[in-house]
Amino acid sequence: MEMTPAEKVVAEESPPTLKLRFNEPIEQDLATVTIYDWNAKPVFTGNPDAGGPERSPLLEFTLPELIQGTYTVQWNVVSLDGHPVSGSYAFAVGEPTAGGAKSVAGAGENAGPLIAARTIVEGLILLGAGLFWFGWLAERRHFPSLDTTFKKGRRVGAAALLLGTIVELATYGTALPPGLMKTVFNGRWDLLIQFPFILMLFAQLFVLIMLLIPGMMRGWYLFMWLLLAVIPAFGGHVWGLENSTLALIPRIIHQLSIAFWLGALAYVILLVIWQRKQDKDILWKEFRPFFVTKMMIASGLVIVSGFIMVFLQTGWTAVITDWMGWSTLLLIKIILTILMLCLALFQTLRWRKREKFTTSRVIRVEWIVGLVVIVIGVWMSQTAYPTAVKSYEDTLADGQAKAAVYIDKLKTGDQKMTIEIPEVNGEQPEEVTVAISMPDHGMKDGPFTAEKAESGDYGVVLPFSMSGTWRLDIIAKYPGGDQKEWTDGDIFVTGDGNH
Known part of the structure; x- marks a missing residue:
């Protein structure tokens, strides 16, 4: 500033x-x-x-x-x-040097490598979790288990996840301030709280190590895969929202639903390949209702949780009126999800008609489209999104005296506030001042003197310098020494193009 x-x-x-x-x-x-x-x-x-x-x-x-x-x-x-x-x-x-340095490299960070690393790792995690869970459910219904259809490649996948998580840490680390880890190891462990993405990666690495412990009960691995699929939900925009805890719920459901959808598609692909190699018959007529029911639930949860996520994060009006790159990615994600649903409907109807699964190429296309949706989701989590700007209108009370307060836009920057101040003992206030603060961050500004307008209301411009929860204090001083104070400590101000 x-x-x-x-x-x-x-x-x-x-x-x-x-x-x-x-x-x-x-x-x-x-x-x-x-x-x-x-x-x-x-x-x-x-x-x-x-x-x-x-x-x-x-x-x-x-x-x-x-x-x-x-x-x-x-x-x-x-x-x-x-x-x-x-x-x-x-x-x-003294005097400027001719040809002097105007700028130096490094004024911005390149998010490309991090997006690539996150896409590969999170895609494999969601795919692995969904495949493991769906395979377990299929096995309980006496359909071929994963051990039967997918024996090879597990160790390679596990090694790729471990290596990918380390690459994520290294890639993110290049954007961090020099000497951060040295400062942390010197006793400032509290600094890690400022980096939710680092905590997410450490949790991911820990659960991966737990997943690789051999000889555990099936329930152990089911739980570890569940944790792995949930963890990426904690590494996006959620911490910049007004109610992070509430916003986490649809994100977790979204992650798990996408994982199950992709895992089920992968299971069918593996089942078709296994059938051809082993030359064995599969009771596709019995498998269809089991598969279709699970897919309907998963796809329905993906759509519902996705709509709720957008509503909590930005609002559909803001997505359209403040169109930006994030909005374009969202539109592409919606189109691809509709394409997946159309492909699923086509396959289901054909499956029902022929009583045999004959659309192996189509299901591969649906599966690939699902992976592209994951890529877009990761990209969106690294991209600024349009913020839904709300107005503020409330009546604050100090005893019997009530003040009506209105702010047109609760967003960062200079915002005008209008106050309707009551009379006390038939007298108008001599002076009205307003102060704003963020107690959690030790920030405060003001007091600012509110000017009386011809309408009788008082107006003042408040400089909201950052997004977050602000406290508002209005003080009116009346003739004779009377003073009234109105306070609201829960005013959430949004940023402009949050990351």
């Missing part, structure tokens, strides 16, 4: 300190600054000065003596929701 020295400023003398002010508290141990001279040579690298609070929106760095020339500042911090954020700007001392 603010830098000292400011961008493009030419200071007469070497500045003793560098100050960076952000719109939210920054973890000091995860903030670094590097200053480059006009030859792109680093002349200073360090963390904020010690002695301040662990989290503060203001970072201050003591600088060495800087000679005349142009300098580029590159800063790296971590936001409250665990996203690494970086940027750079230039200033000069």
Whole structure:
């Protein structure tokens, strides 16, 4: 939000300190600054000065003596929701250096490798979980078990999952601040809470190791696969939503339903291959109602949970009115899901008519489309989404005195608030002030003086600098020393293009 020295400023003398002010508290141990001279040579690298609070929106760095020339500042911090954020700007001392460094590399992160790693690993996890669970249900109905239809490739799949999870950690680690793990191992274990994705990957790695323990009961492996399919639900946008716990429920159902859908398709493909190789007959007429019932439940849950997820995360109106890349991905995902349903209906009707499964190529296409849906889902979890902006209208009470408050848009930025203030003993207030704060993050702003309009209401512009839950305090001072105070500590402000 603010830098000292400011961008493009030419200071007469070497500045003793560098100050960076952000719109939210920054973890000091995860903030670094590097200053480059006009030859792109680093002349200073360090963390904020010690002695301040662990989290503060203001970072201050003591600088060495800087000679005349142009300098580029590159800063790296971590936001409250665990996203690494970086940027750079230039200033000069004395006179600008001709051809001085304008910027340095690394101002943005490339999400491509992480999306690829997540897609492969999460796709294999969902596929493996669904296949294991459906195979178990099929075995209980005396259909061929997985041990019969799929003997090879299990160890390769397990090794790929372990290796893929490690690659996910390594890929994500390249975007994290330098020295993060060293700081954590030096005693700041609480910092890991700021990185939900890291915690998710560690949990995933642990459950994978538990899954590979040989000789356990069948229930152990069923439970481990269930956990593996659920864990990816904790690594997306869910932590930036107003009610994360509520938002997790449809996400978990969505994950499990997709896993079961893909696993059932994979089981049928394996069953067809096994039948051809072994030249054995399968009671397809008996298998059809068992398979179709499970698929109807799974596909229905995918659709219902998907609609609920969009409603909780952004809202269908926002998806359309604030169209962006995330909206396009959602549209493609919906189209592909409808395509899968059409293919499933075609196969079911043909299966019922012929009393024998004869659409092995079609089911492979449906299965591949399902994998593409997973790719899109992972991509969406790494992409900014349109936020549903709500208005705020409430009546707050202080004893018998009630104040009507209205804010048109609860989103980050400057937002105008209108207040209808009551009279006390027939008197209008002499002064109305408003303060806003985020107690959980130690942030506060104001008080701001509200101006009286011709309508008799009071208006004030509030600078909501970040998304999250805010506290609102309105104080009205009346003649004679009377004072009324209205408070609301649960105002959720959305971000603009959340990640």
